[in-house]
Amino acid sequence: xxxxxxxxxxxxxxxxxxxxxxxxxxxxxxxxxxxxxxxxxxxxxxxxxxxxxxxxxxxxxxxxxxxxxxxxxxxxxxxxxxxxxxxxxxxxxxxxxxxxxxxxxxxxxxxxxxxxxxxxxxxxxxxxxxxxxxxxxxxxxxxxxxxxxxxxxxxxxxxxxxxxxxxxxxxxxxxxxxxxxxxxxxxxxxxxxxxxxxxxxxxxxxxxxxxxxxxxxxxxxxxxxxxxxxxxxxxxxxxxxxxxxxxxxxxxxxxxxxxxxxxxxxxxxxxxxxxxxxxxxxxxxxxxxxxxxxxxxxxxxxxxxxxxxxxxxxxxxxxxxxxxxxxxxxxxxxxxxxxxxxxxxxxxxxxxxxxxxxxxxxxxxxxxxxxxxxxxxxxxxxxxxxxxxxxxxxxxxxxxxxxxxxxxxxxxxxxxxxxxxxxxxxxxxxxxxxxxxxxxxxxxxxxxxxxx
Amino acid sequence: xxxxxxxxxxxxxxxxxxxxxxxxxxxxxxxxxxxxxxxxxxxxxxxxxxxxxxxxxxxxxxxxxxxxxxxxxxxxxxxxxxxxxxxxxxxxxxxxxxxxxxxxxxxxxxxxxxxxxxxxxxxxxxxxxxxxxxxxxxxxxxxxxxxxxxxxxxxxxxxxxxxxxxxxxxxxxxxxxxx
Numbered sequence: 001x002x003x004x005x006x007x008x009x010x011x012x013x014x015x016x017x018x019x020x021x022x023x024x025x026x027x028x029x030x031x032x033x034x035x036x037x038x039x040x041x042x043x044x045x046x047x048x049x050x051x052x053x054x055x056x057x058x059x060x061x062x063x064x065x066x067x068x069x070x071x072x073x074x075x076x077x078x079x080x081x082x083x084x085x086x087x088x089x090x091x092x093x094x095x096x097x098x099x100x101x102x103x104x105x106x107x108x109x110x111x112x113x114x115x116x117x118x119x120x121x122x123x124x125x126x127x128x129x130x131x132x133x134x135x136x137x138x139x140x141x142x143x144x145x146x147x148x149x150x151x152x153x154x155x156x157x158x159x160x161x162x163x164x165x166x167x168x169x170x171x172x173x174x175x176x177x178x179x180x181x182x183x184x185x186x187x188x189x190x191x192x193x194x195x196x197x198x199x200x201x202x203x204x205x206x207x208x209x210x211x212x213x214x215x216x217x218x219x220x221x222x223x224x225x226x227x228x229x230x231x232x233x234x235x236x237x238x239x240x241x242x243x244x245x246x247x248x249x250x251x252x253x254x255x256x257x258x259x260x261x262x263x264x265x266x267x268x269x270x271x272x273x274x275x276x277x278x279x280x281x282x283x284x285x286x287x288x289x290x291x292x293x294x295x296x297x298x299x300x301x302x303x304x305x306x307x308x309x310x311x312x313x314x315x316x317x318x319x320x321x322x323x324x325x326x327x328x329x330x331x332x333x334x335x336x337x338x339x340x341x342x343x344x345x346x347x348x349x350x351x352x353x354x355x356x357x358x359x360x361x362x363x364x365x366x367x368x369x370x371x372x373x374x375x376x377x378x379x380x381x382x383x384x385x386x387x388x389x390x391x392x393x394x395x396x397x398x399x400x401x402x403x404x405x406x407x408x409x410x411x412x413x414x415x416x417x418x419x420x421x422x423x424x425x426x427x428x429x430x431x432x433x434x435x436x437x438x439x440x441x442x443x444x445x446x447x448x449x450x451x452x
Numbered sequence: 453x454x455x456x457x458x459x460x461x462x463x464x465x466x467x468x469x470x471x472x473x474x475x476x477x478x479x480x481x482x483x484x485x486x487x488x489x490x491x492x493x494x495x496x497x498x499x500x501x502x503x504x505x506x507x508x509x510x511x512x513x514x515x516x517x518x519x520x521x522x523x524x525x526x527x528x529x530x531x532x533x534x535x536x537x538x539x540x541x542x543x544x545x546x547x548x549x550x551x552x553x554x555x556x557x558x559x560x561x562x563x564x565x566x567x568x569x570x571x572x573x574x575x576x577x578x579x580x581x582x583x584x585x586x587x588x589x590x591x592x593x594x595x596x597x598x599x600x601x602x603x604x605x606x607x608x609x610x611x612x613x614x615x616x617x618x619x620x621x622x623x624x625x626x627x628x629x630x631x
Contacts, residue, residue: 194607219600242599308569308572331566354569355567415610416610417609
């Protein structure tokens with residue numbers, strides 16, 4: 001990716017609206033095609049998909065846009081190509097020039113180079129304000145697909161606008177929600193294996209706009225976004241002992257939760273309403289699951305067993321919790337009511353299952369599996385059926401879902417003295433495995449919801 | 453091969469040196485395990501608990517090197533081996549005689565496991581050590597446990613030779629009993 005990276009100032013809120021991005025339909029220009037009724041459609045299924053050829057000419061500069069007109073088009077193209085569902089037709093192959101946003105496109109020129117979808121757009125910059133408009137065309141049916149849309153904000157948010165255009169195009173063509181205008185919180189790592197330094201960082205889902213949230217003075221593990229992205233839960237050794245910690249993303253203020261002398265707390269995750277935290281609390285060597293209500297500070301114990309209970313994750317409706325336990329002798333996955341009580345085992349295959357995460361759609365559980373010395377990221381239905389392993393390596397762990405439930409990001413660590421961690425993503429079909437570009441080693445990703 | 457145990461002891465000493473410092477988990481604390489040894493000391497931690505002379509039976513250095521500050525565990529286990537119990541009996545005896553030291557028992561795991569599970573496993577190991585020391589008469593109030601899971605390996609290869617050294621508990625002393 002050759003796009004210029006723009007760093008948000010260190011203390012700017014990460015997900016809270018840096019500047020509200022206004023979204024409005026462009027009215028009165030052309031007749032919009034009936035949304036999503038045309039032949040231009042990718043059904044995301046398990047079969048092999050021939051990527052859909054598309055074109056994104058540089059956006060039209062409608063005043064002061066300069067490099068933004070080109071860079072925004074590049075980010076959109078990178079987003080769509082990165083899904084593995086789309087293939088960009090390089091600009092050198094384009095026959096037509098798009099010089100005015102308000103004109104329709106010459107479909108024949110695009111048909112000639114086999115572009116099935118074309119995204120055109122325009123950018124206006126005035127001071128630190130930027131306005132981005134786009135249209136999506138279905139070349140073979142000769143129609144615009146959906147309405148044109150316009151986004152407005154500060155120039156600082158230009159990549160977000162590109163992501164929003166790509167999300168809209170992805171969504172109109174696949175019928176699925178997008179996931180490009182999102183952030184990922186992760187642990188940035190440096191130093192050799194026996195002197196690893198760790199700090200919390202956030203970035204755009206594609207690795208751009210990295211911002212550090214902590215220094216590396218204490219170990220930090222496994223951050224998780226709140227459902228609205230305004231807070232982060234993680235495990236910190238700042239007190240000398242592992243403690244679940246809540247960070248306000250805007251102010252970077254932190255607060256230790258559920259602190260009790262002689263215990264260790266870890267593996268926290270928010271409830272879907274953001275009001276509760278489920279986590280592991282270890283006392284006397286035994287780890288069980290607990291629930292903390294953030295407003296009242298009320299703490300309740302959900303499991304009570306001599307086995308290890310950890311890595312809890314809520315169902316999207318908040319009614320159930322999936323977690324890992326070695327109560328059967330090895331790590332396996334279980335589901336219980338969110339208030340605790342009888343748990344049923346869902347993992348049934350060979351090997352050890354851990355770090356289950358409920359998909360945002362509610363239909364699947366992603367997990368880590370260890371079998372015969374290899375690690376896998378996999379998915380299964382919530383009843384344990386249709387298990388599918390998506391990856392295999394020396395050490396893959398800790399899946400996190402894109403908000404549309406179609407893509408999983410995880411940590412892959414290489415072996416040996418020089419081993420280090422990196423972030424990868426893969427489709428739930430097992431296709432399109434890619435490394436997320438980060439400066440240096442990275443682990444423990446957690447995907448944000450789609451940004452407002 | 454005789455150099456290896458010495459290197460480990462050196463490592464242990466630097467890890468220990470950081471134990472009273474609030475930055476022990478920071479850049480300085482990460483110096484533990486540094487092959488460069490003294491180079492790790494430039495990381496900024498300055499300790500006030502002297503290690504003392506390993507020939508002085510009351511010194512921390514004596515505890516670390518002669519009594520033995522660590523116990524190793526089999527794969528995915530937290531039960532103590534006979535050898536482990538022997539080391540811990542020595543630790544208990546020493547701790548009963550040197551009652552002014554507070555104790556933190558660290559539990560560690562090798563890298564063959566997920567992060568959360570290894571935290572739990574390290575906690576089980578630390579607790580197994582603590583329980584044994586209690587059974588030998590060391591007051592529970594002098595001891596705390598902490599699990600590092602797989603976060604602090606001392607050996608970096610990805611074979612059993614290293615894993616076996618990383619599946620460990622380390623009994624870390626500092627001045628001030630009951631802290």
